[in-house]
Amino acid sequence: MPRPNKALRSLATLAPGEGGTIAETPPNLRLAELGLIRGQFVRVLGVAPLGDPVVLALLDTPLVVRRAELEGILIRG
């Protein structure tokens, strides 16, 4: 059962394997069009050798995004 008050976490700080449903996202048209919209489930698949960028499991095809772009996207779960 999802706990309604569970703290929101920033997508930029998740470790590989962690994920959840997007609760809040700042207006970023490109990311929204690629599927980072509220209510969408997303998981961090992996991190590049030097810590950035990250690979997200999102929709059908994994997406590589720099952490800086993920700033402000909040995840519940």
Added chain:
Amino acid sequence: MAEANYRVALVGTPNCGKTTLFNALCGARQRTGNYAGVTVEKKSGRLLADPNIEVLDLPGLYSLNAQSTDEDITRRVLLGLEPSEKRPDLLILVIDATNLHRTLYLALQILELGTPALAVLTMQDLAQRRGFTIDTAALSQSLGIPVVRVVKATPEDIVLLNTAIKNSIATRKNRNKLQRSATPEERHHKVAAICRQAVRPLAKSPGPTPTLDRWLLHRLWGSIFFIILMGGMFLGIYSGARPVMDAIESAMKALAKLAGEALASYPMTASLVSDGIIAGTGSVLVFLPQIALLFFFIALLEETGYLPRAAFLMDKILSWSGLSGRAFIPLLSSFACAVPGILSARVMPSDRTRMATILIAPLMSCSARLPVYVLFIGAFIEPRFGALWAGVALFGMHLVGLVVAMPLALLFNRSLRGREAPFILELPEYHWPHWPNVRRRIQDAVSDFLRRVAGIILALSLAIWALAYFPHSAKTVENEKTAFAKERNIPITEVENESHKTEWENWLKSAYLRESFLGQLGRTIEPLFRPLGFDWKISVAILAAFPAREVFVSTLGIIYSVSDAEKDPQALAKKLLAEKKPDGSPYYSPLLAITIMVFFALCLQCMSTLATLRRELMSVRWSITIFVLYTTLAYGVAFLVAQIGSWL
């Protein structure tokens, strides 16, 4: 070709299988060019099944809200805003079964415009491998347009697609204006609904890609694999192309010799044919093995799905300078040769980052600079400081360009105008290469180079030849005979005797070069180079090396009357060591050697690179700007080296 009656355009996200379809639809009936005023490649062709139909392969895009120059071109063509392009009569929306959601998102957005369209579903084989299949009938129903399934461009599937295209054009239907979505969210929800109807699960197997990625994207194992792969690729280009290049060079030399002998009674024509035309042709051909090999590797990386993964692994190393992981392969290749390196920047979408990458590529120390390093390090560093320092010097020379290039990249990225999409990559399914695509990639790169770059290289070679040949006056022979005889202590009449033949020929060649326009130019600009410690001989060699850097060594060889300096740098090194200043002290010092090498590492003394830059940036102005900039830079840094070195 006659004006086509109809235009159809392939539209889709990057990697959806558009180009594979295009190649299958048009075969050899295609050409590449550029959209007016931008560096975006334009691919168009005629339908094999009906030459009345023109097919356009539009640059891939994720959305009509364009964020890069590539995407903007596609948007403008689709909306009929591009002045030189007629709006397509029919769109072929490419839907990737393994990336259904995002490709449908774009398809919906385009269908909202109301242009007649039909859809092609690609990659169904890979979807099945991943445990699901897509119901084309359901998809067609939801979208309101025909959907044709084409797997790996199989001929039977292509026949069906051809029929569908011709039907759509004949009936002029398939116009299904979808209702506009107000927000991306709304459109995503519509897409999700379509997916729910069209996707049929088969088995619970995710296919090989996640497993492969666990290893290939692993922080340690993935990096090790990457380094081995890139090392192998680099060595492959660097040494794999060598035998063919050597073969081309010796074939050209043999041909030149043959022509020289055949035309012996017309010395000027002989020199024009063998030193101008044949040598110039050789300097074009010599690039082909590297270009072909590099594009073979790149096509393999693209075709297996590894290329975006390589960009992912390398992004952080390059991102601080404003570049991205995509710049890695062009820069790495430039260490072999900037010409294929710059061409390979086509793997990047056309935007500021691509331009910055192309602009710094010539600073990577290419293999043509190596003979220069080998000569000077071998003559002045190794004997005095030992093999270890020789190694350090060689490594240092390769580093100089890189150290200068990265801050410059930052500067270019800050100051260049141009749009820039955020660095976002999709990681497609791994798959086996589709060989016709590999062949097409190599063929395109080679023929484009021959058509658009070769001519300039040839023309400039001829110009430099003329400068180095003329005036070639008969007086020179008489004067030099006297000088030679005096130097050797022999009577003038014996100068042309068999016993002195080679020496005399080398002597005369040196004299001709000294008195040529190029030699005069070298002496004119000598004062300019004097602060660096360069004499007119070095200045002439620098000028003469414009057609190809390695010519520097052979030109010095000619000036110092050495037979074949390229093959035997030792002989030239001896002469350089013996060169004296007017006061009798040795002219060359390790410091001068380092100054020359630093100058060489940074300057853009390579007309082939400039010709390629002009082609890829579509700008003569930029080529000249960058030439002046790097020459100034090389001068400045070499000057600092000379000054600081002389204080120490």
